[in-house]
Amino acid sequence: MTEITESLRILPPLDAVEFSASPSPMASLPARYFNRELSWLAFNQRVLAEATNEHYPLLERLRFLSISGNNLDEFLMVRVAGFAGQVRRQIEEISIDGQTPSQTLAAIHDKVIELEAIQQAAWKDLKTLLAEAGVRVVGDDKLDAGRETWLVDYFVESILPVITPQAIDPAHPFPFVTNQGIGVLFSLTREADDAPVMEMVLIPAALPRFVRIPGDEAAWISIEDLICRHAEVIFPGFHVHGHGVFRILRDSDIELEEDAEDLVRYYRTAIQRRRRGMVIVLQLQGKFDPAAEELLRTQLGLDKALIMKTEGLIGFSGLAAICDEDRPELKFEPYSPRYPERILEHDGDCFAAIREKDIVIQHPYESFEVVIDFLRQAARDPDVIAIKQTLYRAGKQSAVISALIQAAEAGKSVTAVVELKARFDEEQNLLWASQLERAGVQVIYGFVDWKTHAKVSMVVRREAEGYRTYCHFGTGNYHPITARIYTDLSYFTADPAFGRDVGRLFNFITGYVEPKGAELLAISPISLRARLYACIEAEIANARAGKPAQIWAKLNSLTDPALIDRLYAASSAGVEIYLVVRGICCLRPGIEGLSENIEVKSIIGRFLEHCRIWAFANDSELPNRDARVFITSADGMSRNLDRRVEVMVPIRTKTVHDQILSQVMLANLLDTEQSWLLSPDGTYARTPRGDTPFNVHRYFMTNPSLSGRGASLASGRKVPKLSLRRGNI
Template identity: 75%
Template sequence: MPADAGDRSAGLKGATPAGVKSIAPPTVPGPEQALPPAERYFNREMSWLAFNHRVLEEARNETYPLLERLRFLSISGSNLDEFMMVRVAGLAGQVRRGIDENSIDGLTPSQQLQRIYAGIEQLVHRQHEVLTGLTRLLDDAGIRLIGNRKLEKNEADWLGDYFDEHVMPALTPQAIDPAHPFPFIANQGTGILFSMVRASDGAQVHEMILIPPALPRFVRLPGEAACWIAIEDLVRRKASRIFPGFRIHGSGVFRLLRDSDIEIEEDAEDLVRYFRTAIQRRRRGRVILLQLQDDFDPAAEDLLRTHLRLDHALVIKSRGQLAMSGLATVVDEKRPELKFEPYNPRYPERILEHNGDCFAAIREKDIVIHHPFESFDVVIDFLRQAASDPDVIAIKQTLYRAGKQSAVIAALIAAAEAGKSVTAVVELKARFDEEQNLMWASQLERAGVQVIYGFVDWKTHAKVSMVVRREGEGYRTYCHFGTGNYHPVTARIYTDLSFFTADPRFGRDAGLLFNFITGYIEPKATEVLSISPVGVRAKLYECIEREIAFAKAGKPAQIWAKLNSLTDSQLINRLYAASAAGVEISLVVRGICCLRPGVEGISERITVKSIIGRFLEHSRIWAFGNGGELPNRRARVFISSADGMTRNLDRRVEVLVPIRNKTVHDQVLDQVMLANLIDTEQSWKLDADGTYQRTDHGPKPFNVHRYFMTNPSLSGRGAALTKGRKVPKLALRRGGATRA
């Protein structure tokens, strides 16, 4: 990092810019206020656990290929790790500090921890049940997870040689006694404690071996038949080679997770230096979870409990595999018949009709790209063309998560090296991507890119590209607004929307957005965009109030929304008020939902569903009937980078983007939003008691992901829209769904 890198964040001292305040209109009192919080809202953390149960249930989905089912089990494990390291660790910290801030449903941190810990133990138990079932099916398919099973002689011999050559040199056994301090165990560290007797003098000895993170999580034995063994099982099997002259009486595998959140201090004078040290501190956070195999040696367990600070930490004993996330290694087994058939995304015909000229295609008409069904290459090509085009004079780009091998970063560097003015807003507070983003920032700065780190208190979560191009006598601004990250890997598995426009109004507003981030110049008024934390909440409230007014006037009143999470009590209360006033509300909320649907007098006109499937539903969409039944041409439609969470509305820089072009409007509303609402094969319905039930497939099952994989989109098709294969029209039928 150049010496002056810290100077850019020095002006951030003192939190938010003077005069910039979140707009949060007062909550409208409604009938829901008569109910206690526990009856008005679901607990956020318990709702998250319910979401991860839905993810885990996909590992039991018999319609999926076997290794894809194992992948969902692995995902449920990595999800749980992050939940423990951030959300649960945060609650434990509140308990330690005596903070009694109640949750949305009225629970204290201590009460929440009790319920969460019980829920996590249930989830872990369920994970092992699922793994047991999958292990049998994998055996039948010729993929063996060895575990504690007996090995053939040739297998044992090969593993012995592999251990001696590749594993043992990396291991460091450490005695646990007064002469040897208890070793530090890193976050997500796995180790083995051995209880032994030294043959020479009969002395009892405890030894610990920590598994180096550089070793493979699983080792595959050679041969056509796939045999996998976890690295910790291999070490236990070969322990006698590590400890000659000792009799091993007992051993146990353990794993721990630590508090991994990074709290930003208001007086952080150098944000870059602060994050570099904070990342190091995170690796040494308090223990929040200790997992032990159920055959763990009692004496060794007592030793662990004595040396680890386990106040408010969860200790779980379980059989077999401890880190379900590690099963992702086995999923990589080259058995294509046991995985989803590869999917190749489409490339928009309209850009091809312009010989790959993104600017010409966007100039002709706004385009929306539906990832992953349509290629993320469009976004990369847009930036690459901007980098190489001699008429492009400036590029401005937000970067929240860009991945490890980012073509976006390469394009920005190429543009800067070509002499263009390039500004990159790199968000250092993107959780678990902080280190990666610091590296990208350093590379960008060396290439001459002006790197901005945004606000101390607020994350810049908006996904925006802005390209200024010299055309004729003036300049034209081309913009990209996304609901997802500029991350080429997640773009293949997350469903997101990329909206491209050359409308001057969007260009002017995008300029105001970047000036807000880079210079704290608050956008007092915008033409089309709503920007949080100063405008998204207010715009959503305005749209909800309009629907309430339509309902009171006896006109059709409807709201559709698609979100990842809905937790903000004020926004939920607005939706409750709309329901009570007669507005019909249909929500697709993939993950956490604190809104309680179907409560008489409060939310009986609100339905909530969650879609879990091959692709992770990630796009955020709002649609308001505007005096008519949805879908209709007059509907007000928006895409956004923001979820329905307080942090998105009040503590992040986000954008809410109106969709006005007819074809794009039709695709987002009549195709994307409607397909999500009528899906029956991958949907779960949320009931008023907080339980989720799989949707009945019905006589004509509909799978939203299969539909988009096999049917073209409406936008970006150019002449193909009129000459090529027609897009099957979707229709909504009250009391059920149909497809015309």
């Protein structure tokens, strides 16, 4: 039977809590918050800094450069596009730091240009180091005869038939350039009559961004350099004077119209419209011809767009292709996640293991395959009668979708909540929804105004004692690929109270039946914010009573002003607060009278920190067995608390409670090798490594965590005990 910590049975009644007033005299000053967009750019700068981390293998450093490029592209296509739209429409909504959209946009543009310069410098260094290690990236470099011949043949056979040169003159309309599209403008003279000609070659998205040139020594060439290198082949009878490479980014956000009657039809058309969004960034490479630049400015209809000029590479996200080079010594040592021993002890029977005691799995150190097996077993088990599942991002090759289809085809009642509003996954989710419906799955698209972001599965099984509900709660998506690199928690339970609450949750999503009387779960946008506030207020009351009062939290982002103000109030009351916020953090720590008891760190490393955890001391110093511990799908953002369906799950089982609080959370606080500390002025600095450096990723790769160990804990190597002293972070 599941072991329950007594003090965790009852949380403070929400209607009995009096919330604190403004935290300090600074409460009305915008300076108490950092700018959200600039904080995100600071996060991406920390990601970019890993490209210069000498402790990492070269191809992993290149991967971080690629990730920083992809991150920046998405930021520009969504966030910057939004601000540009506000400026065009003369919307003067003030941000939480007191800036107008035009002021924010100007500050973003300055920072983006600064980041791009850092990217170029990192690329220049990495290119040299990679060449020394035998991985060359060539441009117009002279190659040996064999490779030169191969390049010409490859270009003629594989590239030339695909590209379409187009003259730019009154007889030829300016072509449409797709989002993230790359093109080359050539300045030519026709040899027959010495007439000047301008030609454009748009690079089809189907072509590889970088081409591997065969040979023992790795050599790669970008598609734009390959085309420029063979300009004479494209334009026989012309003299080539020069060329300029450009790239554009378009507004890629999808704004849902309030009167949308059919979400599926709306998103299918919206995806098409997104491909033709306004240009918000124009990148120019090399010594771009002024006339060609003016042509692009005019034809692309630039309005409030950012124009970036560089002598280096454009489109850093494309470097991911080179990271796949088969050079193991230039990459992280491969890591194979373990499968939970306790499930193996039950001969792989997930239901038997969960029935014995709740289990928490920490990905990627423990295999996501156990989540897949949970669903596969449910699909095959004749005693399972119903499966309900939320799907936010499931990936392109999803074993989760296959399991749900298998279950439906076996005659089980299967319900899937597919979120169409998952940005950049809308098209894939529409495809999954169609396949699920064809298999007989009841597909629900959730709310028009809110995204369903909760990560929940429930399986109803017929057993000797009656029907039993098995639940899975995740802090991350049901995505087998990202589960290999995102750190997330999967919590399995057969606790009947959780089963009843999850049933209420699905009825809320599928039938708009408000989940009144939830026993354990806090659900946004109904009760999650209030539950957090109640727990914070309880710590404030303890601090004022002279009792130990602490809050630990691990989040991806913290931007909600009201939640930040609650934490400020707690700090002012004497509550010690440790926050691990990987990305955006608008809270300003270390300000006397406001936040002197708050410390904030960000962890950037081999794995992407993604799980969300809250821990409240509850009368004793953390970590302690009576602490209130929660895992959640929600970040500390207004959208998560007010405009999304999220869940916050109290952890009541002692072993699970111990792993999450005394292992996962504590190890994050102790990390010194991958951590950055946030200063009151908004800058981040690497944590001093100290005499005994601690790496949270290495720790969990080499020390299996507590839950799911089963009998192996009795005979195997114990997990090292961690301890925290103030000042560790």
